[in-house]
Amino acid sequence: MLYIDDNNEVGFKQQAFVEFFASLEIYHHSRLTHYEKLINQFNDVTWQNTAIFYAGHSKELYGMIDDIISKSPNEDLKDWFVNSGGMGYLAQALYQTKPSERKKLVLKSLDNLIKSYNEIKKLSEDESSFFYNIPLTFLCSIVDFWFNENFKSVTLTKTLEQSFNDLFKEENCFENNYKLLMISTTLMNPYIGEDACFERLIERKEFINHPILPFVADMVIDLGIIEKKSVSKVLKVKLEKSIKKKKEYLKAVLKEPAYRFNDDFSIDN
Known part of the structure; x- marks a missing residue:
């Protein structure tokens, strides 16, 4: 799981571990500034994965759905594809949230x-x-x-x-x-x-x-x-x-x- 990089620093071999532990930190410690990053940087794949992990910890986050829809970048072809893909996995992570939401x-x-x-x-x-x-x-x-x-x-x-x-x-x-x-x-x-x-x-x-x-x-x-x-x-x-x-x-x-x-x-x- 861990390795020493070229700068002699310890890191995770899999980026997903970083994203998962980051989501735990944000979720359990209610870090509002970092939550805002999950929303505003949703089209950055690393932050998007973290947001999906974050949603998975709760399984039911009504406000997050509205925030993603209204605040995440949505300006060009890349945004539209990355955004729509992330929304699919976010919807899956929030499996205890009402279908209507x-x-x-x-x-x-x-x-x-x-x-x-x-x-x-x-x-x-x-x-x-x-x-x-x-x-x-x-x-x-x-x-x-x-x-x-x-x-x-x-x-x-x-x-x-x-x-x-x-x-x-x-x-x-x-x-x-x-x-x-x-x-x-x-x-x-x-x-x-x-x-x-x-x-x-x-x-x-x-x-x-x-x-x-x-x-x-x-x-x-x-x-x-x-x-x-x-x-x-x-x-x-x-x-x-x-x-x-x-x-x-x-x-x-x-x-x-x-x-x-x-x-x-x-x-x-």
């Missing part, structure tokens, strides 16, 4: 990932960007994968279901249906294994008829984010039929970079 973290994370989607779409035009020329469907799958990886815990089942139900009642538009896809595919992850929300989404006319969302759902299945065997044959057939109807359009989607598509998913000529 943890739902705030789910919804904020989804908002940030929609911002990420829009920003990466713009970056697909930038030759110097890592995301240069990325197709729209790949972009959607990447963002879905990120949400899934950070929220795929059985401790979040009720929280995710509540979030899904709330969003399902809101405006029936691309952004909300995309958010619903992220939630429902996460619920179908092997760690949770709930398929009711995914089935409900596929049954929604506006989703199944959308230009790209059924194809994204199919990609998510093929990528193994959700298990193929957990998807009923009826749903598979519906997805396949929807995709076949848009076959020529989807060929263009796969060839063109994301920025070429307008908000209504028509191709910008």
